[in-house]
Amino acid sequence: MPRDLPDWGAQSSQATVHEVTDLGELAVRLGSIDRFDRRGDVLWLDDFQDGLFKWRTGTSGVGAAVDLSINRVRNGMFACRLKAGSDGTTQALIFRELHFPVLSGMGLEVSFHIPATTDEMQFHFSLYDGDNFHDFRFIWSDTLNELQYRDENDNHVSFASGVNLSRATGLFHIAKLVIDAENKEYARLILDDTAYPLAGKTPSLTASAELPKLRARIEHHGRAGVNDVAHIGDVIITQNEPL
Incomplete structure (x- = not known):
């Protein structure tokens, strides 16, 4: 019976074809949105092609939506638009809550597009364990051109400066925050082509009797007096991330 490959081979007999031995690569070729940093096992993902029904939303300020x-999409036909209000706390946000996971290295990956000047984007990855609320959070400040994380004293601590992101039409930046959920520590942040080590840094901790759950929350904070806009292309939550 004819066979495609010998037992010891990984190379197809055809001159222009090579066997796909990486299942992550196969998934990407078949259209998966998980194609930026493929480490970790996908727990949940969304690219807004089914609308906003999976998300809860919040707004503040005149004109917020x-x-x-x-108009600006990364996958398919739709992206989520976060239009910040012009007064009040000038924000628009989405969040999704999931079951409490088996604790491991976990990741929150978000693609986002900023068409013009704004104030900041905040990305929360939070664990409620029945006794405490652990708020892992990183912030990209457009005003300060820096990256920050939220520490155990509820301060926003800068860890990278000069982070000025392109506003090219249709360009989505990709950020992935990885945490050590078992030991309640940050691990790293990847933003586009740069990885920032955050190992050993600890998140905000608040007593909370809320029942165990996992929450991903994305906030866009605009400037006072205008309605700044951000677009979210997709969101991926992973577990079993290498630390």
Whole structure:
């Protein structure tokens, strides 16, 4: 019976074809949105092609809105638009809550597009364990051009400066925050082509009797007096991340 490959081979007999031995690569070729940093096992993902029904939303300020956009998209036909209010706390946000996971290295990956100047983006990855609320959070400040994380004293601590992101039409930046959920520590942040080590740093901790759950929350904070806009392309939550 004809066979494609010998037992010891990984190379197809055809001159222009090579066997796909990486299942992550196969998934990407078949259209998966998990194609930026493929480490970890996917726990949940969304690219807003089914609308906003999976998400809870919040807004503050005149003109604030959370809706779908067809003008700036990364995948398919839609992205989530976060239009910040012009007064109050000038924000628009989405969040998703999941079951409490088996604790491991965990990741929150978000693609986002900023068409013009704004104030900041905040990305929360939070654990409620029944006794405490552990708030892992990183912030990209457009105003200060820096990256910050939220520490155990509820301070936003800068760990990278000069982070000025392109506003090219349709360009989505990708950020992935990885945490050591078992030991309640940050691990690293990847933003586009740069990885920032955060090992040993600890998150905000608040007593909370809320029942165990995992929460991913994305906030866009605009400037006072205008309605700044951000677009979210996709969100991926992973477990079993290498630390």
